[in-house]
Amino acid sequence: MSPQAAGLLQLTALIAALALAYRPLGDYMAKVYSSEKNYAPEKWIYKVIGANPAAEMRWPAYLRAVLAFSAVSVLFLYLLQRIQGSLPGSLGFSSIDPDQAFNTAASFVANTNWQSYYGEQAMGHVVQTGGLAVQNFLSAAVGMAVAVALVRGFARSRTGELGNFWADLVRGTVRILVPISVIGAIVLVACGAIQNFSGIHQVGQFMGGTQEWNGGAVASQEAIKELGTNGGGYFNANSAHPFENPNPLSNLFEIFLILLIPFALTRTFGRMVGSLRQGYAVLGAMAVIWIGFTALMMWTEFAHRGPAFEIAGGAMEGKETRFGIAGSSIFAVATTLTSTGAVNSFHSSYTGFGGGITMLGMQLGEIAPGGVGSGLYGMLIMAVIAVFLAGLMVGRTPEYLGKKIGTRQIKLAACYILVTPALVLGFTAVALALPTPADSMTNSGAHGFSEILYAYTSGANNNGSAFAGLNADTQWFNTTIGIAMLLGRFVPMVFVLALAGSLAEQKPVPETAGTLRTDKPLYAGLLVGTILIITGLTYFPALALGPLAEGLAS
Numbered sequence: 001m002s003p004q005a006a007g008l009l010q011l012t013a014l015i016a017a018l019a020l021a022y023r024p025l026g027d028y029m030a031k032v033y034s035s036e037k038n039y040a041p042e043k044w045i046y047k048v049i050g051a052n053p054a055a056e057m058r059w060p061a062y063l064r065a066v067l068a069f070s071a072v073s074v075l076f077l078y079l080l081q082r083i084q085g086s087l088p089g090s091l092g093f094s095s096i097d098p099d100q101a102f103n104t105a106a107s108f109v110a111n112t113n114w115q116s117y118y119g120e121q122a123m124g125h126v127v128q129t130g131g132l133a134v135q136n137f138l139s140a141a142v143g144m145a146v147a148v149a150l151v152r153g154f155a156r157s158r159t160g161e162l163g164n165f166w167a168d169l170v171r172g173t174v175r176i177l178v179p180i181s182v183i184g185a186i187v188l189v190a191c192g193a194i195q196n197f198s199g200i201h202q203v204g205q206f207m208g209g210t211q212e213w214n215g216g217a218v219a220s221q222e223a224i225k226e227l228g229t230n231g232g233g234y235f236n237a238n239s240a241h242p243f244e245n246p247n248p249l250s251n252l253f254e255i256f257l258i259l260l261i262p263f264a265l266t267r268t269f270g271r272m273v274g275s276l277r278q279g280y281a282v283l284g285a286m287a288v289i290w291i292g293f294t295a296l297m298m299w300t301e302f303a304h305r306g307p308a309f310e311i312a313g314g315a316m317e318g319k320e321t322r323f324g325i326a327g328s329s330i331f332a333v334a335t336t337l338t339s340t341g342a343v344n345s346f347h348s349s350y351t352g353f354g355g356g357i358t359m360l361g362m363q364l365g366e367i368a369p370g371g372v373g374s375g376l377y378g379m380l381i382m383a384v385i386a387v388f389l390a391g392l393m394v395g396r397t398p399e400y401l402g403k404k405i406g407t408r409q410i411k412l413a414a415c416y417i418l419v420t421p422a423l424v425l426g427f428t429a430v431a432l433a434l435p436t437p438a439d440s441m442t443n444s445g446a447h448g449f450s451e452i453l454y455a456y457t458s459g460a461n462n463n464g465s466a467f468a469g470l471n472a473d474t475q476w477f478n479t480t481i482g483i484a485m486l487l488g489r490f491v492p493m494v495f496v497l498a499l500a501g502s503l504a505e506q507k508p509v510p511e512t513a514g515t516l517r518t519d520k521p522l523y524a525g526l527l528v529g530t531i532l533i534i535t536g537l538t539y540f541p542a543l544a545l546g547p548l549a550e551g552l553a554s
Contacts, residue, residue, distance in 0.1 A: 003314070007298055007326025010252055014330070017256050018263055025260065026267020026279070032175045033148045033168060034272065042170050053167035058160040059501030062149055065165035066142060066493060070109050073135060074486075077105040080131045081123075090124035091200055091214055103478040108132055110489035111139035111371060113225070113232030113341055113464040114481060116473040120214055120235045125197055132232060133221045137181075140228030141172035143373030146493050147265065148172075148272075150377045153500030154401045155273045160505050162497070176261070177228060184223030184257055191253065192246030193219040218243050226257035229371040231341025231464040239331070239344040240320050251327050251344060255334045262286075262338055262369035265376045273401055277519035282379055284524040289368035289531070290337055293361055297329040300354045318349020318468075329354075336361035339371030341464025348451070348468035355467065356547025359454055362461045363539045364531055365420065371462065377496050379527075383518070384413045384499075386530040390516050390523075400518055402508040409502055416495040421538045423460035423484045428453050428542070430480075437476050442469035446553070450546035455481060460488035 001009075038046070038053055046053055057065065080087075081096035081104060096104065100117060107114040108131075117123070123132065145168035152162050189195050198215030218234045222244050225232055235241040245251055263283065270279020302314040302325055319328040328345040335342050336358040347358045361368075367378040384400055388410050391398030398405040431437040431452050441448040447469075454467035459481040466472070472481065517523060 003324055003326060004298075004302060006324070007302075007330070010248075010326055011294065011330060014252060014255060014259075018259055021260060022264055022267055022283075025264040027271060029176060029261075029264065029268040030271035032171050033163075033268070035171070038167075039174070042174055045170050045174075046166065049166065051164075051166035053164050053170070055164055056161035057164055059149075059162055059497040059504075062162050062165050063494060063497045066146065066497075067490060069138075069165075069169070070142065070490065073109045073138060074105045077108060077131050077135060078102060080127055081105065084124055084127050087124065087126045089126045089197070093122055093124050096122065099475045099478040100473065103482040104132075106482040106485045107459075107464065108135040108230070108232060109139055110462050110485040111143055111228070111230060111339060111374070112459060112462040112485045112489070113230045114459055114466070114472075114485060115232055115236075115464070116478055116481075118236040119233055125216060128221065128234065129217050133217070133224065136221065136224040136228050136230040136232070137173050137177050138169070140177055140224070140230065140372045141169050143371055144172045144176070144261075144265075145169050145373065146496055147373035147376040148268075150380055150496050150500040151269050151272045153503035154380075154403060156504045157402075157506060157508050160501050162500050162504060177224065180257075180260075181220065181223040181227055184227055184253075185220040187253055188219040188222055188250055191250035192242075193222055193250065194243045195219040213243075222254070223257065226254045226340065226342060227261065227372075229258060229262065229338045229340040229375075231335065231339075231343075233342065239342045240346075242322075245344055247322060248324075248327055251323050251331065254342070254344075255331055258334045258338055258340050258342070259290075259369060261372045262375040265373070266369075269376060269380075275401075275519060278401065281519045281521075281524045281527075282376075282383065284521065285527040285531075286367070286369040286375075286379065288524070288528055289364070290333065293337060293357060293368070294330055294333045297333050297354055297357050298326060300351055300357065301325045301329050303351070315349075315351050315354065318346035320344060332358055333361060335465060336463060337364070337366060337368045337370070339366045339374055339462045339464075341458065343465050346468045347454070347465065348447075352446075352547050352549075352551030352553070355450060355454075356543055356551060358465070359450070359457055359547060360535070360539070360543065362457050362463045363421075363424070364535050365417070366461055366463060367531065374462065378492075381413050381416050381496065381499070382531050382534075383527055384409060385417065385534070386523070386527045387516060387518065388413075389530060390526060394514075394516075396514055396516075399509050399515060402511070403503045403506050404509055409499060412495045412499040412502070416492050416499075417534065419491050419495075420460050420488050423488050424453070424456045425539075425542060427456045427460070427480055427484055431456070431476070434476075437474075440471040440474055440477065442471075446546050446549040450550065453542055453546050456484055459484040462489050 081101040085095040149162040239245040266283040270276040387398040451470040
């Protein structure tokens with residue numbers, strides 16, 4: 001079987017698995033977030049934190065809860081790293097420096113999981129399991145809670161109440177993320193991933209020196225890392241490391257975990273707003289972009305240009321032979337079109353156009369299907385923009401799901417889509433204008449520019465993957481990328497929740513003959529076009545200076 005045919009077979013199996021899980025998981029999540037029943041473990045949690053899960057919140061109260069919880073999480077994780085040297089199970093590692101501790105705390109709480117350190121040489125068992133792994137669950141649950149709040153904004157009328165953040169957070173963690181992660185960890189252990197608390201031990205000689213590895217609860221962290229679209233690796237090589245991702249089967253399973261909840265949430269959305277067709281339209285837009293990007297990436301990386309590529313069967317530089325071009329390409333697209341950031345290959349080694357595809361996937365806003373929660377609310381924001389543009393073309397007041405999209409709604413949506421590009425392009429420009437940050441680049445020219453553009457694209461979009469080649473462990477990059485991650489995560493949430501509140505207060509508008517049908521393929525096509533046009537107009541000049549210039553020159 002040719003590598004191309006094997007890649008197509010992997011993609012087909014992945015789509016089939018996602019299709020089988022779509023309906024039951026989507027319906028289950030809708031029931032979880034609509035339930036009034038609290039299980040015993042949840043009641044204990046509410047009692048400890050002093051929360052009343054039955055108390056409804058308007059959007060300012062919901063936002064305050066999100067920000068307060070996240071601020072406490074950042075502080076806790078920062079302090080845990082700063083005292084690591086005094087903790088048991090630290091494996092002899094010292095405490096983390098202040099700038100790196102801030103960057104890591106901001107990264108994991110913002111669901112970014114950008115890492116400017118070597119995991120196996122910096123973090124002990126307590127920080128890995130009690131800090132980083134815990135935030136993998138909680139940051140994912142926060143994103144899902146905000147998405148559900150926006151869905152309630154569309155579903156409810158003549159009320160500003162969006163549910164209870166604490167109930168949404170706890171239920172998303174206890175009823176969705178934990179059970180699936182347990183199953184996922186068992187599967188990964190069966191595939192060969194390690195799961196232990198062993199210390200550092202020698203594994204043999206390497207180039208005249210001793211090679212050492214430490215163990216860890218890798219499989220359990222790998223499961224929630226992918227399921228929660230987090231991406232932080234236990235080891236520096238991330239999902240290219242055989243302890244995290246042993247073989248092609250585990251590789252395909254990890255891609256499945258990455259895409260599982262983001263795609264299934266479209267069914268949850270359709271179920272909660274009372275129209276499964278609306279969920280299918282959003283799903284269709286997501287699927288078209290994801291399949292299109294995957295096909296384009298595989299074509300780019302399989303293209304034969306020169307003798308070396310001919311011998312290797314394609315662009316194999318930076319890719320694991322056990323995954324090949326197809327398994328690496330599918331993984332790269334999945335991880336950059338979601339907010340995962342896990343990597344099983346090094347994106348800096350991709351072809352110029354291939355590296356550009358990974359960058360463009362993040363610059364879309366990571367909405368196809370996007371992160372857990374963030375992908376859905378990002379796509380719904382774009383749906384509002386698309387409806388508005390359609391209304392302008394036909395001269396009619398735009399409506400979406402029975403809600404009028406007026407001046408307030410479109411301003412909030414516009415502010416949402418402007419935040420991330422401002423962070424990405426602003427920080428990239430400043431970094432290149434100053435003399436010191438540019439010293440961190442391994443390469444010059446277009447590829448060096450791509451290293452910095454990719455870093456801020458990854459940070460501000462809460463992806464977390466790295467282009468490689470950039471020394472990001474400096475005070476400048478640790479601080480500025482940390483700031484970009486926090487602003488890129490929580491400022492858009494302000495606009496999402498404000499929009500949800502304004503929609504929930506509205507009285508539903510009856511559907512008429514002139515109402516744009518947003519559950520039809522025509523609208524899904526308009527939504528895809530809107531996303532591509534907005535992203536292209538925003539980022540094309542920067543992409544032209546980086547990956548496009550490199551690709552055309554090769």
